[in-house]
Amino acid sequence: MTSAATAKNLSFVLEGIHKVKFEDRPIPTLQNPHDVLINVRYTGICGSDVHYWEHGSIGPFVVKEPMVLGHESAGIITQIGSAVTTLKVGDRVAMEPGIPCRRCTPCKSGSYNLCIDMAFAATPPYDGTLAKYYTLPEDFCYKLPDTLSLQEGALMEPLSVAVHIVRQASVTPGQSVVVFGAGPVGLLCCAVATAFGASSVIAVDIQQNRLDFAKGYATTSTFMPEKVSAIENAERMKRENNLGAGADVAIDASGAEPSVHTGIHVLRNGGTYVQGGMGRSEIQFPIMAACSKELTLKGSFRYGSGDYKLAVELVAGGKVDVKKLITGSVKFEEAEQAFKEVKAGKGIKTLIEGIEE
Known part of the structure; x- marks a missing residue:
């Protein structure tokens, strides 16, 4: 392996299932006058990164050529293009890792996260951010206030996912919100819902250690399902949390079919359900309950206009604490071991340190 000290742009590359190398x-060179070059300093490990490492694909996205992993990153600007006006060398930034075409109908209608030709970091065939250097357009870099660390900056990516989900749910002050899945995104959904004024935020998971953490993090209560029907779990959740006829909003951040069913059944008539977690491509679905309750059902994918900006503002303003989610960090050269530990379920969010200039 090339040493970090002598390498120009050491990168963590996935070659195939369980096969990685440095x-x-x-x-990289600046391809556009609006681009900037970033020295990547911290990168979080996401479930999708682990999934590519474990399986070599996610749905239609298949790793056919060696691909740099990573997309939850923050870093320091080291070079700017001639047309860049809002950033300068030395600025610390959170990095939004998906670049839309800006020309297709979704882009032009304001939903660039649904871009037909999105170039998203660490999604085949595009390389990710686990490298010493990475380039981005200036408007996909978000300057961090002095009060925010680069470690916190790396968590703006999963926080932006949560911001988008909670925005999709249109959470308003005083509402009751149930979040299924107490992993990083689910926990951040709880935090964002609380920041948006929800009066009741219930975290649901089947792992006691995750619920124990959630109890002290942006929730009013937690719930562990029993091995009974979704309707029975939903009824017990309503009783134990004084939800009356049901919750206003249910968010699934797990992708698990039983969570989807329970989420539909725990909602009140006219409630809102948002699917944020990705599970199997097809599942059974309680369509009668969704129809007879006249629920609003929405999907949520990545993040869109304003989500990253709001994520930074929520943390800077003390409305959301992402530091509590950081389990620890490892040296760049220990990236593979970090992936193994995340796969084993250790910790909440592990960061990989970048290589300083």
């Missing part, structure tokens, strides 16, 4: 690649 490779020294050329330093």
